[in-house]
């Protein structure tokens with residue numbers, strides 16, 4: 001697992017698309033056991049006024065309806081440690097591995113994933129950290145809202 005994986009590159013690209021749309025810069029990409037991209041997406045909270053389209057749930061949604069076998073051996077790449085909702089979605093569909101860009105900005109359900117037998121990898125990407133740091137500096141209230149805190 002590395003920042004050169006096609007899945008990670010797609011997730012990072014999605015995060016940048018999100019940023020260019022004025023959204024929260026978090027992207028994700030679901031890749032099957034053979035390395036084929038099943039779906040990719042980015043946080044759409046601001047763009048669609050969505051309560052549930054985070055990076056990971058957008059990637060799952062864009063992958064569409066799939067049989068359970070399609071998730072077997074799959075990897076969810078995401079630019080940031082997954083929140084409880086996205087952690088739950090990965091557990092529900094039995095994704096085999098979760099690869100995150102970073103967890104300095106936020107630590108989500110990593111332990112919960114591991115307890116459910118999902119391999120967790122942190123690539124410690126400075127680029128992902130910087131994308132989030134810039135967004136939070138400019139829109140602290142939007143970030144709080146995304147993770148269910150603040151007013």
Ligand SMILES: [Zn+2]
Pocket residue numbers: 054055056082083084085086087
């Ligand atoms: Zn999430």
